[in-house]
Amino acid sequence: MEKHKCIYCLRTKYESEFNKEHVVPRMMGTYQDAFVLSNFQVCQECNSYFSRQIEDKIALDSYEGFLRMQFRDKPMSDGRRLTDSRIRIIGNEGVFKGLPFYVLTDTSNPYRIRFEVEPMVGIISSLEANEYIYYTLENLPDATKEVKSRLKKAEQPIINTGIDRELLERELEEKGYLIGKYNYFEKSITDFYKEPEFMTIIEMKIDSFMRRVCAKTVFNYLCHSRGKEFVLDSSFDLIREYIRYGQWSEELWFRYSKGPVSSVEMPNETAHVVGYMWYPENDQWILCGSLTWFGDITYIFKLGISNQKVQQLNTLNSTTMACFNNVDRTIIEDDAVHIYGGRPDEI
Template sequence: METSKCIYCLEEKPISEFNREHVISRFMGTYENAYVLGDAQVCKACNSYFCDNMENILSFDSLEGLLRTENLQKPMKHKRAIGMSRLKVTGNNDIFKGLTLYISSSPNNPNNIQIETAPAIGLILDENQHLYEYFSLESLPICDDTIRARMASSNKPIVVFGYDEPEVSEALKNHGYDLSKARYNGNLALADMTEEQSLSTEINCKVDSLLQRLALKNLFNYICYTYGKDYILQSNFDNLRNYVRYGTITAPLQSFINSGGIKKIPGLVNDCHAVGLAWTVIGEQIHLCGFVSWFDSITYVFDLMPVKTEQLNFLNNVKCVICDNHRRVLTEAEYLTVLDWPGTNKKIGFLDRNFQPIDLDEHSTTEQ
């Protein structure tokens, strides 16, 4: 019986227990010339694990999931909430400043998303700037002299989103708010409440180990696809392999995350992914590292292995793939890619064939 070893669990299994694995997770985009791992490289059990415990969860609950929804070629037919535990979205202008917002998929709206306000009661903070402090019914404060003074000098002391008038009135009265002179105006359009023509938002995203493991899995797949199964099966990768598959490590994992995308690689386009390898220095040691940049908006960088350092070092070109999310094609190339690792590290200097220094700004390098 013909068998093969899975690149993730390292188990030797019959060929029938393997299936195809997309190098770039399909939920992050589909491409005309998509890269696929075949030839018994990823077993069905690992493939199913990644789908059920990683991709299905993060596709709607992450910054990557929000960006993915905005860039879908075919909008989703059904409304789905996005980022309920990993994204906190608030308004950032006029009466919306500080107001919690919910994002969901919507096939009928621009960018395939819909923004709704969370139920809230807003108490005036600054009449001139249209600023309110927002509370739920449960967190509504007792009315004190400071609140009472602000309300007395305002023409619109309270705004309400998502609650019915009777339950709000009862809650306000129970907390000491005088509503004897209040006037309720219900079912107002936003144009009746603000003169702002656009809504500015602030998005705080939680990046946890599951998102790191997703990025690392895509990098791992790409290394296998590009450099071969025997290369990725080396024991040098075991710590990273266990982290992707099981979420455990036997040695500290060196990595960092940046907002924004990789720079200075030829062929980069707006909203693209970029996955590849680069050289860097950590401390005084040259390392091979890998990067995964999603939608030109968030980048994960992982230390892969140290490289023996000599007085003069010959560094090969390394590969990367650019995923064009507008044209839906992949483009691969090789460059002498150099990346700055955060912290106090030595810089890599390069010499030409005449042993003269090379200006890296004129060559294919990356910056974070």
């Protein structure tokens, strides 16, 4: 039986130890003419490491997970909840300012998602702006004199977003909030749904998990479009080790920006754009990867220095990319002459 080398762990293995690797992880969508590495490029061990140890961890716990709930080609089943260690969504106006939301999939909603709130108690913090500070029952501080006088003047001094009323009243009494008469809303969030739109702040954390998924997606695409021999070159060893083992090198870099790269024409506004391009750095041409998820967030990073191609730059198209259309599930490939930070004929 023939043996082959895996493009990630570089180990030589039997044919039976390889399986299919999707260029774009399936959690981000599936496509009619799906780009797949199925010709003994990625071994089973690497493949399942990527899906279990990396992709599963961020699939429903990332900004991309939030986009995926809304825009993936196939809607997700109802009631899946977005975890909040990499993304937090917080109301940013009026009564809901400072109130953390969580997100559930909901196909009955045009946006395919629904916002819910944890049971919290809001204590009025500004009478003029009608703003509150929200606490969990456990974190509610003792009422100060100042707070008490504000409560007396407020029309709605306290908001309850779902804490058991008896429990809440006991706690309010203990902490000194129950003074005279006051009103509070129960589950006022239901009123809030009458508003078609509202302002939120989205806090996101981009950690190594997401970066590695991005780097792997582009590296897969590089292998798909340039072939296995090209990506086995040692000039890609640093990014390879980062993708496979999470080992970061100071020689690499990674940047991101909100929105798609401006010069890219996308087949629709929620497509993924996966590509690689030449970039001048310290008198060398390096190959860098670019990836836009759901037309919303773009990552650009260094893949490696590809010496064997530098002389040919003037005759090569400088950018190679594929657009994964999340509406009709097709893929368009494109070569373009545009480059980040300069043009190839300037050197």
